[in-house]
Amino acid sequence: MAHTRNLIVVCGPTGSGKTDLGVALAARLGTVVLSADSRQVYRGMAIGTAQPDAAQLAAVKHYMVANHDIGEHYTCGHYEREALDLLETLFEAYGTVVAVGGSGLYINALCHGMDKLPEADHALRQQLEAAWAQDPAGLLDELRQSDPAYYEKVDRANPQRVIRAIEVCRLSGTPYSALRSHTYKKRDFNILKIGIDFPREELYRRIDLRVERMKEAGLEAEARALYPYRAYNALRTVGYRELFDYFDGTATLGDAVDMIKRNSRRYAKRQMTWFTKDDAIHWFAPGREENIFSLVEGFLRGEHV
RNA sequence: AGGAGUGUAGUUCAAGGGCAGAAUAGCGGUCUCCAAAACCGUUGAUGGGGGUUCGAAUCCCUCCACUCCUG
Numbered sequence: 001m002a003h004t005r006n007l008i009v010v011c012g013p014t015g016s017g018k019t020d021l022g023v024a025l026a027a028r029l030g031t032v033v034l035s036a037d038s039r040q041v042y043r044g045m046a047i048g049t050a051q052p053d054a055a056q057l058a059a060v061k062h063y064m065v066a067n068h069d070i071g072e073h074y075t076c077g078h079y080e081r082e083a084l085d086l087l088e089t090l091f092e093a094y095g096t097v098v099a100v101g102g103s104g105l106y107i108n109a110l111c112h113g114m115d116k117l118p119e120a121d122h123a124l125r126q127q128l129e130a131a132w133a134q135d136p137a138g139l140l141d142e143l144r145q146s147d148p149a150y151y152e153k154v155d156r157a158n159p160q161r162v163i164r165a166i167e168v169c170r171l172s173g174t175p176y177s178a179l180r181s182h183t184y185k186k187r188d189f190n191i192l193k194i195g196i197d198f199p200r201e202e203l204y205r206r207i208d209l210r211v212e213r214m215k216e217a218g219l220e221a222e223a224r225a226l227y228p229y230r231a232y233n234a235l236r237t238v239g240y241r242e243l244f245d246y247f248d249g250t251a252t253l254g255d256a257v258d259m260i261k262r263n264s265r266r267y268a269k270r271q272m273t274w275f276t277k278d279d280a281i282h283w284f285a286p287g288r289e290e291n292i293f294s295l296v297e298g299f300l301r302g303e304h305v
Numbered sequence: 306a307g308g309a310g311u312g313u314a315g316u317u318c319a320a321g322g323g324c325a326g327a328a329u330a331g332c333g334g335u336c337u338c339c340a341a342a343a344c345c346g347u348u349g350a351u352g353g354g355g356g357u358u359c360g361a362a363u364c365c366c367u368c369c370a371c372u373c374c375u376g
Binding site: 014037038039048049073074075076077078079080102103104105106108109112113114115117118119120122125155157158159160161164167168176179180181182233234236237238239240241262263264265266267269270271273274 | 330331332333334335336337338339340341342343344345
């Protein structure tokens, strides 16, 4: 008989209880969790990125958690390739897999794929960053020459976007916009997306509370150990940067914690902007697990959802 | 309940008779290989009441709130 290949995606803003729900679903279905999170892939960042705790890790097996070094130039493209490879094995073993994550771009890459663009080139990027710092107009001119269409619509105040576009143009010899299809790839597995929808105020309360718990769990010591590596992209992360300011003496510990709370709230807001655009997501209020389970059971029976 | 001072946006502070402004928070949005990143946009205020004046956040009276001092 043909093997089933189902991916259940649990998404939602930070602090919404994705990890708990993912573990509950995976346990109920006798399967495993595949993380879809741009920061939980790193080792040494367990507390600040709210990786699953020991009990959760013991309850169900997790993949793509703490499996990369903070010094790696890890990108969304790496994630897509690695996750798809893994899924082949996991579908073979379990049929259904639960993906849990808060990184919208990563979830999109996993579910819908990215176009075949040249990979990020760290050396070239550093060179372009230096050029931008010295003369943004020069790079904007280059972009207007090599990709007029993208030049018109890109946010020209955003160095990351401009630099990425030029990077692709240079590496491929083709305009960036010409390489983008703006279509979803067809995956050879079924996808069900579930989102956790908290009232904003309640979510913010939970976020504040969770930051306090991270503090009690030893976030400061974890950040202290990572401080020497603060220049890595992995450490450009809410929960660490703010404490680095404290270590530098430019902020008090209390200020740093307040900033972690604020930046977590802002992050949650940006996540929601991303997820609310995705009309494939089935939203559930917290505490409605039974409704989620029945939706999932329908999905697994092959009902169109 | 004696004296003095201060009340401007959620907060910190401008404007001292002539269009109430900034920072920050908040809110909304963008997103195809750094995305927990990097950006873009935006709501919102003169404590209440009266008076002077062509015109009051600004001057006067009063009430209220807060702060300090004295007892």
